Amino acid sequence: MELSEVIRARRMTRNFDPRPLERSLLEELCTLARRAPSAGFAQGAELIILDGPETRGRFWELTLPVPERAGFAWPGLLRAPALVLPAADSRRYLARYREPDKAGDPARRLGESTRAWPVPYWLVDCAFVVQNLLLAATDRGLGALFFGLFRGAQEVRDWLQVPEGVELLGAVALGWPAADRPSNSVARGWRDPAAVLHWGGWDAGRG
Numbered sequence: 001m002e003l004s005e006v007i008r009a010r011r012m013t014r015n016f017d018p019r020p021l022e023r024s025l026l027e028e029l030c031t032l033a034r035r036a037p038s039a040g041f042a043q044g045a046e047l048i049i050l051d052g053p054e055t056r057g058r059f060w061e062l063t064l065p066v067p068e069r070a071g072f073a074w075p076g077l078l079r080a081p082a083l084v085l086p087a088a089d090s091r092r093y094l095a096r097y098r099e100p101d102k103a104g105d106p107a108r109r110l111g112e113s114t115r116a117w118p119v120p121y122w123l124v125d126c127a128f129v130v131q132n133l134l135l136a137a138t139d140r141g142l143g144a145l146f147f148g149l150f151r152g153a154q155e156v157r158d159w160l161q162v163p164e165g166v167e168l169l170g171a172v173a174l175g176w177p178a179a180d181r182p183s184n185s186v187a188r189g190w191r192d193p194a195a196v197l198h199w200g201g202w203d204a205g206r207g
């Protein structure tokens with residue numbers, strides 16, 4: 001597919017076919033996805049991949065306990081054969097910005113603390129990788145959903161031994177798509193580009 005087609009075709013998938021996903025394809029997608037820009041080329045976006053039934057089962061136990069599943073709107077999401085957890089390692093950014101070529105500006109001192117960063121670039125960079133993953137999946141005919149860890153996030157961190165300083169952004173479910181319905185949010189439609197594009201300033205030309 002052309003890139004513009006892939007971008008337009010990508011939609012979140014919340015119902016998956018139980019067909020397994022080959023590890024080689026999963027690895028190919030994840031390896032491609034990580035080729036994203038990163039501040040100082042720090043490359044602190046890590047991907048924790050859960051593609052076995054035990055690890056996926058454990059993930060769902062912690063984030064969607066069995067007693068709550070009956071009312072869950074997207075039961076087919078739990079069939080996704082792979083879950084990829086994007087993790088942003090801020091420690092790599094601190095280390096990178098302590099290197100001589102980046103540590104030169106004493107006013108910024110970005111290597112000293114995450115609090116010195118006006119924008120947490122480790123999250124920005126990790127989000128770029130996630131979008132790459134969603135697009136790469138679409139290009140290969142796979143379905144994908146990025147979703148938040150609204151429940152059990154600390155338990156997931158502990159179980160997966162995610163170190164301090166590494167932030168879990170959420171999870172990407174990946175697999176072969178089954179018949180799906182879009183979320184209610186999609187009915188909102190795309191905002192008018194004229195309202196989103198601010199040519200020359202926030203209010204410029206918007207009498």
Ligand SMILES: Cc1cc2nc3c(=O)[nH]c(=O)nc-3n(C[C@H](O)[C@H](O)[C@H](O)COP(=O)(O)O)c2cc1C
Pocket residue numbers: 010011012013014146147148149183185186
């Ligand atoms: C940061 C972020 C968090 C999201 N969290 C969830 C989520 O927890 N559950 C879910 O079903 N969808 C989630 N979504 C998907 C959005 O609902 C979806 O992207 C949006 O409705 C537009 O639909 P589309 O991606 O299919 O075009 C999330 C998307 C983003 C970017």
